[in-house]
Amino acid sequence: DTGVSQDPRHKIxxxxxxxxxxxDPISEHNRLYWYRQTxxxxxxxxxxxQNEAQLEKSRLLSDRFSAERPKGSFSTLEIxxxxxxxxxxxxxxxxxxxxxxxxxxxxxxxxxxx
Amino acid sequence: xxxxxxxxxxxxxxxxRISILNCDYTNSMFDYFLxxxxxPAEGPTFLISISSIKDKNEDGRFTVFLxxxxxxLSLHIVPSQPGDSAVYFCAASVSAGGTSYGKLTFGQGxxxxxxx
Numbered sequence: 001d002t003g004v005s006q007d008p009r010h011k012i013x014x015x016x017x018x019x020x021x022x023x024d025p026i027s028e029h030n031r032l033y034w035y036r037q038t039x040x041x042x043x044x045x046x047x048x049x050q051n052e053a054q055l056e057k058s059r060l061l062s063d064r065f066s067a068e069r070p071k072g073s074f075s076t077l078e079i080x081x082x083x084x085x086x087x088x089x090x091x092x093x094x095x096x097x098x099x100x101x102x103x104x105x106x107x108x109x110x111x112x113x114x
Numbered sequence: 115x116x117x118x119x120x121x122x123x124x125x126x127x128x129x130x131r132i133s134i135l136n137c138d139y140t141n142s143m144f145d146y147f148l149x150x151x152x153x154p155a156e157g158p159t160f161l162i163s164i165s166s167i168k169d170k171n172e173d174g175r176f177t178v179f180l181x182x183x184x185x186x187l188s189l190h191i192v193p194s195q196p197g198d199s200a201v202y203f204c205a206a207s208v209s210a211g212g213t214s215y216g217k218l219t220f221g222q223g224x225x226x227x228x229x230x
Contacts, residue, residue, distance in 0.1 A: 004157070031216055033216055033217075040222060040223075041220075041222055041223075042118075042203045042205070042220025042221050042222050042223050043158065043203070043218075043220050044220070045217050045218060045219070048216055048217060056217060091157055091158075093157070093216075095216055100209075100216050101146065101148055101160065101163045101207070101216075102160040103150075103158075103160060103216060103218070104157075104159075104160075105156075105157025105158050105159070106157050107155060107156055107157050108157055
């Protein structure tokens, strides 16, 4: 399977704990995106990378969120001091720059903060 | 502030008939519009797109119409098939300049059910 993979699929954590999610994009894709989706809503943009450079970060993203894409390959999204409002599906997507509108999404990581 | 709105949470259609999904947007800077489809337990998948310089784009059974003056777009599926049953998201982007490619603003989604 050469699609976008995300790990873990589900994460349950207690409020105040730190969590980290991993995304492996399609290998030849130079763009990588993180989105967040809550129940009944569409995906909401969080941040994106072109190769290893983080080019944009949503103003909605607090300082507790950080993302990295070392060497322009896989990416990690870390949430520090989790809050109940962080409970959501975290989606990773990748694309080619020339075909940017065709984002290939992973199946997501469902985070539940208790 | 919801810049992309899909006001119909759900739509039910008979197999073989036309499905019409609607989407409205408020940000006049949007110049590229997309539809994504999502099955349960999967991420969204790209379906079709349209640039603001066009008013129609067709791909097989799927056609997207754009009415810039009304800030409205629609997706037509003809004929509808049971396998089309999914959540459909409308999305928009500001593509001018290229720096925001892939930064999509999504609507809330419409659940389409196609009955055999």
